[in-house]
Amino acid sequence: MTGILILCALAAFVALLALRALAMRPPVPASEAPAPIAPVDADGAASRLSRLIRARTVSSRDPDGWDPKEFDGFRGLLPGLYPKAHGAMELELIAGHSMLYRWKGKGRGEPLVLMSHYDVVPASDEGWTRPPFSGDLHDGKVWGRGAIDTKCTLVCALEAIERLVEEGFVPERDVYLSFGHNEEIGGDGAPAIVAHLAAKGVKPGLVLDEGGAVVEGVFPGVSRPLAMVGVAEKGVTDVELSVKSAGGHSSTPPWKGASWRIARAVMRLEARPFPAGFPEATKAMFSRLGPHASFGLRLVFANMWLFEPLLLRVFGKAGGELNAMCRTTAAVTMLEGSPAANVLPAVAKAVVNVRIAIGQTVDTAVARMKDVIDDPLVEMRVLLPGEPSPVSELSGPGFDALTATISDVYPAAVVAPYVVMGGTDARHFSRASSTVYRFSPFEFSKAERASMHAVNEAIPVASLAKGVEFYARLIRRVG
Numbered sequence: 133m134t135g136i137l138i139l140c141a142l143a144a145f146v147a148l149l150a151l152r153a154l155a156m157r158p159p160v161p162a163s164e165a166p167a168p169i170a171p172v173d174a175d176g177a178a179s180r181l182s183r184l185i186r187a188r189t190v191s192s193r194d195p196d197g198w199d200p201k202e203f204d205g206f207r208g209l210l211p212g213l214y215p216k217a218h219g220a221m222e223l224e225l226i227a228g229h230s231m232l233y234r235w236k237g238k239g240r241g242e243p244l245v246l247m248s249h250y251d252v253v254p255a256s257d258e259g260w261t262r263p264p265f266s267g268d269l270h271d272g273k274v275w276g277r278g279a280i281d282t283k284c285t286l287v288c289a290l291e292a293i294e295r296l297v298e299e300g301f302v303p304e305r306d307v308y309l310s311f312g313h314n315e316e317i318g319g320d321g322a323p324a325i326v327a328h329l330a331a332k333g334v335k336p337g338l339v340l341d342e343g344g345a346v347v348e349g350v351f352p353g354v355s356r357p358l359a360m361v362g363v364a365e366k367g368v369t370d371v372e373l374s375v376k377s378a379g380g381h382s383s384t385p386p387w388k389g390a391s392w393r394i395a396r397a398v399m400r401l402e403a404r405p406f407p408a409g410f411p412e413a414t415k416a417m418f419s420r421l422g423p424h425a426s427f428g429l430r431l432v433f434a435n436m437w438l439f440e441p442l443l444l445r446v447f448g449k450a451g452g453e454l455n456a457m458c459r460t461t462a463a464v465t466m467l468e469g470s471p472a473a474n475v476l477p478a479v480a481k482a483v484v485n486v487r488i489a490i491g492q493t494v495d496t497a498v499a500r501m502k503d504v505i506d507d508p509l510v511e512m513r514v515l516l517p518g519e520p521s522p523v524s525e526l527s528g529p530g531f532d533a534l535t536a537t538i539s540d541v542y543p544a545a546v547v548a549p550y551v552v553m554g555g556t557d558a559r560h561f562s563r564a565s566s567t568v569y570r571f572s573p574f575e576f577s578k579a580e581r582a583s584m585h586a587v588n589e590a591i592p593v594a595s596l597a598k599g600v601e602f603y604a605r606l607i608r609r610v611g
């Protein structure tokens with residue numbers, strides 16, 4: 133009798149889980165088709181992007197490692213390529229080479245800010261099908277460093293404004309274009325623009341920077357394309373561990389010398405990863421993806437109250453990106469001992485690149501590392517502190533306007549928020565606005581995403597057309 137009761141209770145429980153999963157239905161799509169817009173001049177956009185890729189705007193932390201003339205050259209090209217946009221906008225140079233355009237609106241609403249950066253990471257010719265600064269049009273794509281990261285967003289925003297001005301459109305609210313010149317080195321351009329706007333009393337409304345994109349096949353069990361919108365980014369902090377010792381000749385080594393201590397510290401960090409947990413933004417992502425996932429996955433996403441611990445274990449075991457989604461990570465990137473094979477190190481060092489999860493701080497992360505290393509002879513020094521960004525609103529007019537515009541251009545895509553693993557300039561704007569989003573309006577294949585900061589960066593001409601359409605629609609919707 134008890135057995136039957138337990139069986140019945142179990143069956144009811146499983147039925148409840150399944151019902152919750154079945155209730156996770158996709159929202160009914162808007163029946164209205166988006167208003168038609170005039171065809172985009174994709175070939176024109178491609179040739180202008182090609183021209184701009186030829187400016188070697190490589191940024192570098194080394195003051196002699198970059199050429200300001202290339203940056204001047206890049207900026208010098210813009211008024212000729214986009215004459216109407218330049219006729220309608222004012223331009224200010226901030227921090228030397230960063231650009232802040234203002235397209236004055238008719239009203240006083242909180243401005244729309246479209247961000248990009250025009251510096252790129254270095255590239256040598258080796259391994260490229262077309263040279264990285266050729267801007268070659270080949271195989272239906274524009275080739276070169278910056279094609280995807282991220283002269284493409286800069287060009288598409290300007291293309292959109294050029295055609296809107298031509299059509300006689302004037303935005304209701306101000307539209308700013310914020311184009312940094314040293315994003316790739318975490319430079320001062322974007323922070324200076326944020327400070328400049330704050331000093332003028334400008335409170336940005338919707339802010340959009342690079343980050344997510346429309347992607348496919350990233351989530352097993354979800355077959356629809358996903359438009360991933362970054363709503364926050366993890367903090368990036370470098371921590372140096374060091375152990376001093378007397379040094380000396382390696383023929384008479386001490387027990388447990390400096391290198392042993394550093395090695396033990398590294399092993400301890402590996403053995404005890406940071407505790408796992410999903411931030412609210414990631415849970416919001418699961419609930420947006422859930423309705424479009426396979427039944428098994430839907431069962432999990434609809435019953436997170438039960439499956440969360442299991443999911444955290446699976447993500448942690450999977451490693452890589454899934455592991456990074458659910459915890460602060462600590463990667464040992466640089467190791468240093470003595471300068472010669474027969475010399476004991478006078479100081480042994482390790483640099484740990486820490487990616488701090490939303491909800492934690494540099495202080496809490498460093499305190500935990502100290503706890504885990506548990507060795508008073510290992511000194512810790514924070515080299516470059518970077519807190520996680522605030523989390524932008526997951527609903528509301530700004531997010532809805534962005535979502536609706538994405539759906540106009542990519543009707544098949546499911547829009548989902550997520551936490552960006554890398555750093556973008558958008559984090560500086562997060563201090564000034566709660567509606568800062570990271571989304572590049574392109575469909576990027578796995579190969580295209582992998583080409584960022586690597587070889588064979590190239591963007592299809594057809595993608596540029598979508599990008600221009602997106603910015604034109606966004607400006608019309610909120611501007």
Ligand SMILES: [Zn+2]
Pocket residue numbers: 249281282315342
């Ligand atoms: Zn970038």
